[in-house]
Amino acid sequence: MAMDIHTAVDDRSEDTAPIIVTAMMGSADFAWADALRKQHFPAERNWLKAHITLFHHLPPSSLEQLMPLLRLECRAAPPKVRLAAVMSLGRGVAYRLESPELLAIRQRIAESFHGLLTPQDQQPPRLHITIQNKVDPQQAKALFEELSRGFRPRPFSIVGLAAHYYRGGPWEAVGHVKFRGASRP
Numbered sequence: 598m599a600m601d602i603h604t605a606v607d608d609r610s611e612d613t614a615p616i617i618v619t620a621m622m623g624s625a626d627f628a629w630a631d632a633l634r635k636q637h638f639p640a641e642r643n644w645l646k647a648h649i650t651l652f653h654h655l656p657p658s659s660l661e662q663l664m665p666l667l668r669l670e671c672r673a674a675p676p677k678v679r680l681a682a683v684m685s686l687g688r689g690v691a692y693r694l695e696s697p698e699l700l701a702i703r704q705r706i707a708e709s710f711h712g713l714l715t716p717q718d719q720q721p722p723r724l725h726i727t728i729q730n731k732v733d734p735q736q737a738k739a740l741f742e743e744l745s746r747g748f749r750p751r752p753f754s755i756v757g758l759a760a761h762y763y764r765g766g767p768w769e770a771v772g773h774v775k776f777r778g779a780s781r782p
Contacts, residue, residue: 612762615762616652617761617763619648620651620699620759622647622649623753626680626753638728639730649724649755651703652707654715654763655710660760667758667774670705670774671775673776673782675756676702677696678695678699678755679750680693681694682748682750686727686737688730688732688734689732691725692725693725694724694725696755700722700724728740728744756775757773757775759772760773
């Protein structure tokens with residue numbers, strides 16, 4: 598559901614919840630990843646849909662600066678992304694993504710918030726989609742082996758960037774912007 602970004606900013610100017618920024622998956626890739634997450638993530642802990650986190654904790658005061666940055670980045674074509682490998686998390690499993698273009702977008706946004714980033718967000722992210730987490734290591738190892746059999750890297754669709762409030766449970770959508778350009782600079 599599209600939101601009027603200006604209304605969201607105006608209505609929540611006093612909000613204290615941190616902001617999470619994600620890359621939005623194309624509908625087919627999202628359906629595939631979310632189905633795997635529903636199947637393998639412990640149901641009692643699975644509050645979120647499949648997602649690709651770019652920033653884990655931007656200050657709530659950054660929202661008015663953030664949304665124009667997202668709109669600016671989305672004037673270009675979607676970044677090229679590749680589903681690269683199955684990745685062990687020790688107590689879970691994820692799919693690793695490769696995308697110099699998406700990392701460059703994230704870096705440009707990060708530079709705008711220099712001095713405001715948490716230590717975690719100061720580091721370049723390992724782009725991934727978590728399918729399973731917080732399970733017994735043997736269960737995670739079994740899923741890793743299952744998903745690795747026959748895995749082939751492939752293109753992966755990213756269609757936009759989104760911002761969410763984090764309030765300790767399911768995320769609350771703040772707004773999103775879709776890529777709309779024909780080319781990438």
